[in-house]
Amino acid sequence: MLAAVLTLGTLAGLFGLLLGYSAIRFRVESDPVVDQIDALLPQTQCGQCGYPGCRPYAEAIAAGEADINQCPPGGEAGIQALADLLGRDPKPLNAEHGLHKDKAVAVIDENLCIGCTLCIQACPVDAILGAAKQMHTVIAEECTGCELCVEPCPVDCITMVTIKTDIHDWKWPSPDDRPPDSDLLAGRGTAGLGAAG
Amino acid sequence: MSAPDIQLRDFHGGLHLPANKDISTSQPVRRAPLPSRLVIPLQQHIGEPAAPLVKPGDRVLKGQRIARAEGFVSVPSHASSSGTVVEIDEYPVPHPSGLGMTCIMIELDGEDKWIEPEAEIADFTSLDPSELRNRVREAGIVGLGGAGFPSYIKMNPGPGRRIDLLIVNGAECEPYISCDDMLMRERPDEILGGIAILLHALQAERCVIAVEDNKPTAIVSLQAELARRGEDRIQLIELPTRYPTGGERQLIRLLTGREVPARGLPADIGMICHNPATVAAIYRAIYRREPLISRIVTVTGEGVAAPCNLEALIGTPVSELIEACGGYTSAVDRLIMGGPMMGFSLTTDAVPVIKTTNCLLATTPRELSHPKAPMPCIRCGECAEVCPADLLPQQLYWYAHTRDFDKTQDYNLFDCIECGCCAYVCPSHIPLVQYYRFAKTEIWAQERERQRSELARQRHQVRLERIERDKRERTERLREKKRALKEPAASGEDPKTAAIQAALERAKARKAAAAVAPRNISDLTPEQQRMIAEVDERRRAAARDRAGSKTGAK
Numbered sequence: 001m002l003a004a005v006l007t008l009g010t011l012a013g014l015f016g017l018l019l020g021y022s023a024i025r026f027r028v029e030s031d032p033v034v035d036q037i038d039a040l041l042p043q044t045q046c047g048q049c050g051y052p053g054c055r056p057y058a059e060a061i062a063a064g065e066a067d068i069n070q071c072p073p074g075g076e077a078g079i080q081a082l083a084d085l086l087g088r089d090p091k092p093l094n095a096e097h098g099l100h101k102d103k104a105v106a107v108i109d110e111n112l113c114i115g116c117t118l119c120i121q122a123c124p125v126d127a128i129l130g131a132a133k134q135m136h137t138v139i140a141e142e143c144t145g146c147e148l149c150v151e152p153c154p155v156d157c158i159t160m161v162t163i164k165t166d167i168h169d170w171k172w173p174s175p176d177d178r179p180p181d182s183d184l185l186a187g188r189g190t191a192g193l194g195a196a197g
Numbered sequence: 198m199s200a201p202d203i204q205l206r207d208f209h210g211g212l213h214l215p216a217n218k219d220i221s222t223s224q225p226v227r228r229a230p231l232p233s234r235l236v237i238p239l240q241q242h243i244g245e246p247a248a249p250l251v252k253p254g255d256r257v258l259k260g261q262r263i264a265r266a267e268g269f270v271s272v273p274s275h276a277s278s279s280g281t282v283v284e285i286d287e288y289p290v291p292h293p294s295g296l297g298m299t300c301i302m303i304e305l306d307g308e309d310k311w312i313e314p315e316a317e318i319a320d321f322t323s324l325d326p327s328e329l330r331n332r333v334r335e336a337g338i339v340g341l342g343g344a345g346f347p348s349y350i351k352m353n354p355g356p357g358r359r360i361d362l363l364i365v366n367g368a369e370c371e372p373y374i375s376c377d378d379m380l381m382r383e384r385p386d387e388i389l390g391g392i393a394i395l396l397h398a399l400q401a402e403r404c405v406i407a408v409e410d411n412k413p414t415a416i417v418s419l420q421a422e423l424a425r426r427g428e429d430r431i432q433l434i435e436l437p438t439r440y441p442t443g444g445e446r447q448l449i450r451l452l453t454g455r456e457v458p459a460r461g462l463p464a465d466i467g468m469i470c471h472n473p474a475t476v477a478a479i480y481r482a483i484y485r486r487e488p489l490i491s492r493i494v495t496v497t498g499e500g501v502a503a504p505c506n507l508e509a510l511i512g513t514p515v516s517e518l519i520e521a522c523g524g525y526t527s528a529v530d531r532l533i534m535g536g537p538m539m540g541f542s543l544t545t546d547a548v549p550v551i552k553t554t555n556c557l558l559a560t561t562p563r564e565l566s567h568p569k570a571p572m573p574c575i576r577c578g579e580c581a582e583v584c585p586a587d588l589l590p591q592q593l594y595w596y597a598h599t600r601d602f603d604k605t606q607d608y609n610l611f612d613c614i615e616c617g618c619c620a621y622v623c624p625s626h627i628p629l630v631q632y633y634r635f636a637k638t639e640i641w642a643q644e645r646e647r648q649r650s651e652l653a654r655q656r657h658q659v660r661l662e663r664i665e666r667d668k669r670e671r672t673e674r675l676r677e678k679k680r681a682l683k684e685p686a687a688s689g690e691d692p693k694t695a696a697i698q699a700a701l702e703r704a705k706a707r708k709a710a711a712a713v714a715p716r717n718i719s720d721l722t723p724e725q726q727r728m729i730a731e732v733d734e735r736r737r738a739a740a741r742d743r744a745g746s747k748t749g750a751k
Contacts, residue, residue, distance in 0.1 A: 043650035
């Protein structure tokens with residue numbers, strides 16, 4: 001009897017210590033839900049949702065202050081992903097915050113740029129290179145297409161250029177998206193043979 | 198790891214298809230006529246595109262390097278004949294998208310003049326494996342079976358990995374294609390020579406040449422060459438004819454009973470697979486110092502007048518090869534690059550032959566009919582019966598159709614080799630492989646997107662931190678200055694005056710240091726000097742006025 005009490009007591013004590021230690025050692029700093037939401041947002045940092053960046057919006061969603069349909073760059077797919085994560089019903093994009101557009105990058109007309117640095121200050125991801133009274137240029141790979149630099153430019157030399165699909169990021173279309181016998185590229189899995197597309 | 202014993206086993210699924218290879222094997226390989234113009238894409242391989250080394254107007258010789266490899270997974274490109282570079286621009290290339298890519302266009306002079314050849318090597322065993330790899334890379338050799346993976350990478354098993362078995366994959370299981378068959382019939386010496394080089398480079402002991410038993414002539418020819426050389430490290434194996442025995446994983450399974458791990462490589466289990474044409478290209482690169490500038494292409498189907506195999510220069514327009522085979526027949530319907538199971542339709546025959554072009558198939562509606570309208574899946578399970586990768590095609594189809602890409606990966610979408618067996622047997626005519634290709638490219642695109650957004654997240658984070666730090670440092674500096682002003686200076690002066698004095702001193706010192714008179718005030722006419730004096734006077738007067746009004750306002 002005593003042995004059993006002692007054994008169980010010791011075990012309980014040990015596990016208590018173990019749990020206590022793990023609680024300190026593996027402490028999670030931030031709210032994991034916020035991280036998960038943030039991971040689904042497109043990180044454009046455009047502020048169209050009404051919050052200063054994607055993370056603040058994620059925090060607002062987690063706190064129940066913002067709805068999940070305020071992110072135009074994320075589009076319907078983004079809303080769907082958020083709805084799946086949070087177990088809510090997906091809803092259409094709130095048009096107040098803007099419409100979903102094709103991905104674009106900012107391009108500075110280098111003949112017009114006067115080197116005022118206003119766009120550099122506006123860029124949320126430091127994707128514009130330049131200095132005062134020097135011509136600026138956009139690092140295309142790092143531009144998120146947030147359009148925040150377009151407004152501040154005093155000489156309107158920044159335009160948003162839609163990214164053209166090239167051969168490297170071309171995607172096979174879904175057979176659901178096209179009539180069965182449209183053109184040469186249509187699905188050719190035939191009675192004859194298998195996959196020739 | 199011990200060398201696996203070779204005996205024929207079995208793999209799951211597969212199909213017996215009408216081979217249709219005879220129509221292109223009746224004549225020996227012919228050299229295609231020299232085209233008037235070559236179009237050489239900068240990327241004909243998996244990996245990074247090459248960077249051009251020539252510009253329009255440059256004269257190039259046959260075999261000259263015209264683009265250099267960029268990055269690790271990349272190989273250079275060479276001019277396939279002599280002529281003048283006329284343009285470097287976007288041009289349609291053979292790709293299922295029908296999109297273009299940067300290509301180097303060469304107007305040929307018809308002389309077909311070689312670049313000064315480098316000294317031939319009598320004995321490759323004097324070269325160490327890394328030197329051999331470099332030469333194979335410099336020759337621009339990629340897998341000629343269709344995937345186009347740079348071969349030099351496959352010659353380097355990596356540290357701590359031993360290659361026990363080299364497999365030369367001469368199965369050529371897809372209907373219609375016969376370029377490897379013809380190569381094995383006509384040039385067994387090149388293949389066996391290449392194998393000897395590869396065995397040396399890989400430090401491997403054994404090689405198996407696997408050939409489907411529907412190529413008896415090739416088998417006889419290889420056997421004769423083997424007997425002539427008395428080579429005992431190389432074994433020739435006849436495979437039963439079944440599609441897709443030529444799939445790398447299926448072939449390894451068939452020969453050794455071993456399974457290549459999912460997302461792994463044959464090198465993980467001590468094996469390397471090469472296509473016979475690649476092996477022959479390696480032989481030519483090492484012995485004759487020839488870069489990869491031509492390949493054998495099967496031009497076949499009922500849509501061409503005289504099907505045959507042609508040795509074509511890389512960059513030759515497809516239309517010229519069709520012409521060399523007597524042109525199209527009147528019933529031609531579609532032009533496919535690759536075979537009928539795994540190839541893709543071309544939208545134009547203006548595209549060039551590239552390193553991975555093994556077959557051009559012009560079909561008539563009779564031999565390759567148009568797809569019937571798909572009907573709903575009835576879950577008959579035929580597709581799972583024939584899947585050589587042991588997957589569940591109907592499940593993959595279902596999740597690709599509903600765009601549940603996580604689930605498609607749970608069902609091992611990326612183990613699918615797109616052989617087309619499932620679509621071939623599907624009684625509902627569902628274009629299954631199209632769904633898998635769609636899902637794969639969609640998943641890759643999502644992954645790229647995820648990486649981009651991760652980069653943006655990090656950059657945004659760093660920016661916020663920087664702004665925060667700048668702000669903190671500014672307030673810190675300001676506080677520091679204020680504190681300094683409050684403390685009495687050592688000399689007992691008013692700290693403010695001292696600070697102003699110090700600033701003035703600094704400015705003076707700077708001026709003295711840069712004591713260069715402006716050049717535009719030397720050699721002035723009296724008229725100009727008078728004008729400058731006037732302006733100066735005006736400015737001084739204005740300054741006085743301003744000072745006066747300021748004190749007045751006080």
